[in-house]
Amino acid sequence: MDLQTLTYIVVGATFSLYIGIAIWARAGTTGEFYAAGRGVHPVANGMATAADWMSAASFISMAGLIAFKGYDASLFLMGWTGGYVLLAMLLAPYLRKFGKFTVPEFIGDRYYSKVARMVAVLCLIVASITYVIGQMKGIGVAFSRFLELDYATGLYVGMAIVFFYAVLGGMKGITYTQIAQYCVLIFAYTVPAVFISMNLTGNPLPQLGLFSATADGTPLLVKLDQTIMDLGFAQYTAQKGGTLNMVFYTFSLMIGTAGLPHVIIRFFTVPKVKDARSSAGWALVFIAILYTTAPAVGSMARLNLTNTIQTGPVGEVSANLEYEKRPQWFKNWEKTGLLKYEDKNGDGRIQYYNDKNPEFAKKAESYGWKGNEMTKVDRDIMVLANPEIAKLPNWVIALVAAGGLAAALSTAAGLLLAISTAISHDLMKSMFTPNISEKGELMAARVAMAGAIAVAGYLGLHPPGFAAQTVALAFGLAASSIFPALMMGIFNKRINNTGAVTGMLVGLGSTLLYIFTYKGWFFIPGTNMLPNTTANHLFGIAPEAFGAIGAMLNFASATIVSKLTAPPPEHIQHLVEDIRIPKGAGAATDH
Amino acid sequence: MTIWQHLFSIEERRNWWMRKMPPSPLRDYYEVPFPDVESDWRQVDYLALDYETTGLDEHKDEILSIGYTTINGSCMRLADATHMLTRPRCVIPGESAVVHGIMDDVASSAETLEEVLPHLLRALAGKAMLAHYATIEYHFLSNACKRIYGFPFVGRVVDTLALEVRVFRSQEKPIQQGDLRLANTRNRYGLPRYRAHNALIDAIAAGELFLAQVANRQEKRTILKDLAVVS
Amino acid sequence: MEVELLEIRDFLASHHPFDQLSKESLNSSLGDIEIRYLRRGTDIDSDDGLLDSLYLIRTGAVELHNNYDELLARLAEGDMFGYRASHREEYENIRGVVIEDTLVYQFPADTVDALCDKHPQLDYFLAPVGGERLREAITHVGDEGDAQLSMMTAHISDLIKRPPVIMPPTATIRETAVMMSEERVSSILITQGEKLQGIVTDRDLRNRVVAKGLDYDLPITEIMSTNTCTADISDYAFEAQLQMARQNIHHLPVVDGDKVAGMLTATDLTKHHTTSAVYMVGDIYKQNNIESLQEISAKTPDLLVNLAAADVTADSAGHVITSxxxxxxxxxxxxxxxxxxxxxxxxxxxxAGSQARSEQTAKSDQDNCLLLDDSYDEKKHGEYFQQLARFVCDGLNACGYFYCPGDMMAITEKWRQPLRVWRQYFSKWIEQPEPKALMLTCVFFDLRCVCGDRNLFRSLRKHLQEKCRGNRIFLAHMAGNAMSHRPPLGFFRNFVLIHGGEHDHTFDLKHTGIVPIVDLARIYTLAAGINAVNTQDRLKAAAEGGEVTEEGARDLQDTLEFVSFLRIEHQARQIRAGKEADNFMSPEDLSNFERNHLKDAFSVVRTMQNVLSQRYKI
Incomplete structure (x- = not known):
């Protein structure tokens, strides 16, 4: 059976599994009235949370980033993991006690202000759409490869499918579907990793394989460093960016995670506070399985890719792969336009090296190489291409495609639902058109969803960065606007509505300004005012890392403005005190 | 109170006639003081009153039926609602029978005005008379009293029609033909439409209208003087 | 009393419960009336004597608010408030706001009591406060025995209110329909001279004209029913009723010899059915043992059949049966x-449950609980209340209100607790909405105090409302739970039917038709912190509170009424056929028109559910 048919079958099978579970779960609930449905076990809930959490960015992009950026990309791992812990331990319990399950609701009530609520809604919409862009990118990559189309067409197909998936929407809420998605996803991610790790190091655990010795006795990472430095690339395991940038970047990711709407809700769907805590713990375990595998997948993929093209010692003519003899996966990815080869020196062989490294470029010229001939290697293809590069069986490759789609679709659908409700209910029904009919509300949500998909799709075609970086931008925006408002709302009773609104606007505005300065206004290429290089950055801080600075500006301006204006009303101050005193949760678990 | 007002106030006339008059139902009426014009309108008792007559000329035409009920302040009581037919001394003209539906044979079995009037006067004692276009009621009553007891009738009178005219004046609205009819006036206050031309129903209708008119006054405090036409 | 007070008497006579009084009684009660005019914007609260008199609105409109300033009711012409009309304990701190200039007829409290003593119909309607008064009042039922009220002795002539609306046979369908809507009648008689030719009803227009797409300009004779049965004006009302029930018709032409004398509709008979419920209730209070109570309650199915035959709205049928x-x-x-x-x-x-919502139809299970004062000491008082609960629940079971399969009854110790424990229950359910808790909330969030100390109940309810209002996490769980009952409508607007088993090829009117609406209404109510328990009341109040649009609430109300009505008809049909009443309806029992209408109704529910699930992101 050829790969494409098999991919169709596997993807089809997993999706019918999700839909089947959805139907089963729904039918199962309309039973006897007095027989209450069973509660979901914390472990199962942890899995569902992990599935919500892991998006295309985690599944598709993170390993790709690690593969090409090496050590520096570890900040994504740290930032997201840290963000998750922050959310689960610090924010969710307090929001829960407040009885609000979306951030705008909390902010609207805590700051007794419709304006504050509206600003929060807008911040969330901006952050969520940016996050969806990342998902769309992943979906585009997956579909273009899976249907063997070019990337743009793949993206259009993906947009249509996301729209229907999200409109049918109901599936989102069913825990067992989420669990199935997690299982497919984690299976698809780890199985190829195990195979590759076995091939390269003989150790079945990729996490350990990363630090094990390869067949020739050299440790894997040493070998990788050696291989790519031979081709003029920077050392894989060394830190390249500034430390300050790293720290801020990590912090932006961490605190940005806090405000994202689709994950917070997960914590409130668990009825008991105790269970919510233990499922948060379990979710961390399940997330860790993927996150700890990612560095191995990235490193091994890089090694395999390089070794496939550069089959022998650098400089020997026969050590470079002949283009005519290129493997099938190479041809397939060429069709998507995400992998491009240009025979610059006309020798019919592929030279893949770092021609930006002046030292190595000279050496390369002496070999008769006229520049890097792999003109485009999209980082987001790495996870999907990895099993093919490692020559794993077809069913594994098909499985990875299914896993990538599951990750991207579930997160995209969840976010789009959140965006559409924010627009139809929080903006239209609650503020602008309170008399809108119920049918109108449903219609508005659908139109909003289509609009969000169109915007995200457009930006997915002209992305401001790789999927993971796009997502990082979203986190940066959320970090600068929402997180400070939440924290101050919970921990500082003195912050009033004027302060909070000012803070959010300052945070969001400064971050957007900084990003647009380097990335172009509204990410439109060519409109940037300064070139996006480290030298031009303020203190060497990348736009993606500015969220943490934005948050600080937010904190500062909110505190100052609140000091200068009247304190919040009595009952709000009492409320803030009450949230932090742990009587509600404690009493509730007693009996 | 100026001396002039004192001399000609109806309260003085009441005292005057009370002293002059031989005992009669009218004198009994005069023995009870009139409601004080300075008192809040809610402290005053009113008698909503209406007649059906054979015509509009108090000297020629006769009272055919009398209907009344009391209003204590802002509350109209149906417990006192009374409807009495009187026997006219002449034949009921056809055109008026069309209006009120009282036929000769019914009327002929009724009591005479002499028998009926004491009831009315007893009910009126200490109250302000209230009617829509009260001139008719006032003059017919006064005329009847003169004829039967030899003395005229005086008393405090509140006229819903006059009140309504004041409303029109204060809003500077022109009064159109028919605007001041009882039914049309009531309609403007959202009061239900009643069958007209039964003395009691009309009396109740006028009473309800009065309550509506007072309730709709803008002034903070309303005293009887503000409402009465004869005081 | 003066007979000239016709206007006022006629007004009273056309409004329930005064329509139950004889002319003489009405006349004699007129003297007790005081008339008052309330200007728009006036407030009346208990300081102004709101509860010292009973007010009947003659014209105008009054809103009632509770002390949280929530709108409880908007009253219009013919509605009553004040003493005993606003008797329900939760409305003691009621405040009336006059929203249109209003003329009211006012009965002082002692007059009301005296009237109620004399007229059990009034007494029933103006249900008294607390069991003590109820017992006193009920003993009067039957003593007086207002014979003319009884269906057995009322003549049709007593029931006919207006001359018949007639059309000549030459009229077209359109002209007839115009006449019917002008005269606001649901049926019209076709007469030649004074002789009856046929009858046309709303249903005929629907089924024979609109549904078939008939030309409106055809003569009316095309669609009229000709061989109609008639009643004679001198017949007894019960004979007419029997005839209607037998023929399953709702309109009966009344003739006087050869001449057409009028039209008797099922609605005209309605009030007599509420009367029969009054007598049932009165009888119940006269019984001294379970056996005789059992006997009376065995008549409930007949009551349902009668109500169904009389085209009573499902809402009022629910109230009657629940009473x-x-x-x-x-x-x-x-x-x-x-x-x-x-x-x-x-x-x-x-x-709790449907009894609390006043939405019972045929007999159902009992859902109840016992709320005790905090001075309750289990060791000292446990025995007493256990026996009390046992006695009452056993009694209800014997009367056909079977034990609750979920044990939600006062005999279960868990549901027989002092106030502080109940508060903890509610706190826990709200803070930890597990599936089991959510199932319980569906029963215990609809509560009504039937008997006993209302203050206890009030403080429990206050606690519950404070906990719920604005607690979106809990409401989201409730909403999620509500989504488990979806209308039986497939993707292609087809009915989704039960396959196999005892109820093959049917759908469950209760769980898939009524429960979804009840659930929606409950969530709206909890979100807004409204006191109402009855679903129709809840929807009305929710629309006023902005929790749902007016249009949405109206759609849901209509849908609920329609579905409940179908259910009552269905159950009445089963009872008539000597079967046990259930909730499983086959689409084949419905006319094409009803089927379409039902699908529309279900899709309304589906839309509202979708909005809710969108809002609560579930």
Whole structure:
């Protein structure tokens, strides 16, 4: 059976599994009235949370980033993991006690202000759409490869499918579907990793394989460093960016995670506070399985890719792969336009090296190489291409495609639902058109969803960065606007509505300004005012890392403005005190 | 109170006639003081009153039926609602029978005005008379009293029609033909439409209208003087 | 009293419950009326004597608010408020706001009491406060025996209110329809001279004209029913009723010899059915043992059949039937107290579920619980209340209100607790909405105090409302739970039917038709912190509170009425056929028109559910 048919079958099978579970779960609930449905076990809930959490960015992009950026990309791992812990331990319990399950609701009530609520809604919409862009990118990559189309067409197909998936929407809420998605996803991610790790190091655990010795006795990472430095690339395991940038970047990711709407809700769907805590713990375990595998997948993929093209010692003519003899996966990815080869020196062989490294470029010229001939290697293809590069069986490759789609679709659908409700209910029904009919509300949500998909799709075609970086931008925006408002709302009773609104606007505005300065206004290429290089950055801080600075500006301006204006009303101050005193949760678990 | 007002106030006339008059139902009426014009309108008792007559000329035409009920302040009581037919001394003209539906044979079995009037006067004692276009009621009553007891009738009178005219004046609205009819006036206050031309129903209708008119006054405090036409 | 007060008497006579009084009684009560005019914007609260008199609105409109300033009711012409009309304990701190200039007829409290003593119909309508008064009042039923009220002795002539609306046979369908809508009648007689030719009803216009797409300009004779049965004006009302029930018709032409004299509709007979419920309730209070109570409650199915035959709205049928259970419960509690002695601590007997919502139809299970004062000491008083609960629940079971399969009854110790424990229950359910808790909330969030100390109940309800209002996490769980009952409508607007088993090829009118609406209404109510328990009331209040649009609430109300009505008809049909009443309806039992209408109704529910799930992101 050829790969494409098999991919169709596997993807089809997993999706019918999700839909089947959805139907089963729904039918199962309309039973006897007095027989209450069973509660979901914390472990199962942890899995569902992990599935919500892991998006295309985690599944598709993170390993790709690690593969090409090496050590520096570890900040994504740290930032997201840290963000998750922050959310689960610090924010969710307090929001829960407040009885609000979306951030705008909390902010609207805590700051007794419709304006504050509206600003929060807008911040969330901006952050969520940016996050969806990342998902769309992943979906585009997956579909273009899976249907063997070019990337743009793949993206259009993906947009249509996301729209229907999200409109049918109901599936989102069913825990067992989420669990199935997690299982497919984690299976698809780890199985190829195990195979590759076995091939390269003989150790079945990729996490350990990363630090094990390869067949020739050299440790894997040493070998990788050696291989790519031979081709003029920077050392894989060394830190390249500034430390300050790293720290801020990590912090932006961490605190940005806090405000994202689709994950917070997960914590409130668990009825008991105790269970919510233990499922948060379990979710961390399940997330860790993927996150700890990612560095191995990235490193091994890089090694395999390089070794496939550069089959022998650098400089020997026969050590470079002949283009005519290129493997099938190479041809397939060429069709998507995400992998491009240009025979610059006309020798019919592929030279893949770092021609930006002046030292190595000279050496390369002496070999008769006229520049890097792999003109485009999209980082987001790495996870999907990895099993093919490692020559794993077809069913594994098909499985990875299914896993990538599951990750991207579930997160995209969840976010789009959140965006559409924010627009139809929080903006239209609650503020602008309170008399809108119920049918109108449903219609508005659908139109909003289509609009969000169109915007995200457009930006997915002209992305401001790789999927993971796009997502990082979203986190940066959320970090600068929402997180400070939440924290101050919970921990500082003195912050009033004027302060909070000012803070959010300052945070969001400064971050957007900084990003647009380097990335172009509204990410439109060519409109940037300064070139996006480290030298031009303020203190060497990348736009993606500015969220943490934005948050600080937010904190500062909110505190100052609140000091200068009247304190919040009595009952709000009492409320803030009450949230932090742990009587509600404690009493509730007693009996 | 100026001396002039004192001399000609109806309260003085009441005292005057009370002293002059031989005992009669009218004198009994005069023995009870009139409601004080300075008192809040809610402290005053009113008698909503209406007649059906054979015509509009108090000297020629006769009272055919009398209907009344009391209003204590802002509350109209149906417990006192009374409807009495009187026997006219002449034949009921056809055109008026069309209006009120009282036929000769019914009327002929009724009591005479002499028998009926004491009831009315007893009910009126200490109250302000209230009617829509009260001139008719006032003059017919006064005329009847003169004829039967030899003395005229005086008393405090509140006229819903006059009140309504004041409303029109204060809003500077022109009064159109028919605007001041009882039914049309009531309609403007959202009061239900009643069958007209039964003395009691009309009396109740006028009473309800009065309550509506007072309730709709803008002034903070309303005293009887503000409402009465004869005081 | 003066007969000239016709206007006022006629007004009274055309409004329930005064329509139940004889002319003489009406005349004699007129003298007690005081008339008052309330200007728009006026407030009346208990300081102004709101509860010292009973007010009947002659014209205008008044809103009633509670002390949280929530709108409780908007009253219009013919509605009553004040003493005993706003009797329900939750409305003691009521405040009336006059929203249009209003003319009211006012009955002072002692007059009302005196009237009620004399007229059991008034007494029933103006249900009294607390069991004590109820017992006193009920003993009057039957003593007087207002014979003319009884269906057995009323003549048709007493029931006909207006001359018949007639059309000549030459008229077209359109002209007839115009006439019917102008005259606001649901049926019209076709007469030649004074002789009856046929009858046309709304249903005919629907089924024979609109549904078939008939030309409106055809003569009316095309669609009229010709061989109509008639009643004679001198017949007894019950004969007419029998005839209607037998033929399953709702309109009966009345003739006087050869001449057409009028039209008797099922609605005209309605009030007599409420009367029969009044008598049932009255009878219940006269019984001294379970056996005789059992006998009376065995008549409930007949009551349902009668109500269905009379085209009573499902909403009022629910109220009527529930009043029977309420009375049974109260009587059983009285009997238990006679046996066990006075209660050692105050208590409140609470009805839950459909009884609380006043939405019972055919007999259903009992859902109830016992709320005790905090001075309750299990060691000292446990025995008493256990026996009380046992007595009442057993009694109800014997009367056909079977034990709740979920054990949500006062005999279960868990549901027989002092106030502080109940508060903890509610706190826990709200803070930890597990599936089990959510199932319980569907029963215990619809509570009504049937008997006992209302203050106890009030403080429990206050606690519950404070916990719920604005607690979106809990509401989201409720909403999620509500989504488990979806209307039986497939993707292609087809009915989704039960396959196999006992109820093959049917759908469940209760769980898939009514429960979804009840659930929606409950969530709206909890979100807005409204007191109402009855679903229709809840929807009305929710629309006023902005929780749902007016249009949405109206659609849901209509849908609920329609579906409940179908259910009552269905159950009445089963009872007539000598079967046990259930909720499983086959689409084949419906006309094409009804089927389409039902699909529309279900899709309304589906839309509203989708909005809710979108809002709560589930």
């Amino acid at each position: 029977v259970v309420d009375a049974l419960t109260c009587r059983l509690i009285q009997l238990a107290q006679e046996k066990l002695g006075e209660p050692p601590v105050p208590f409140a007997w609470l009805a």
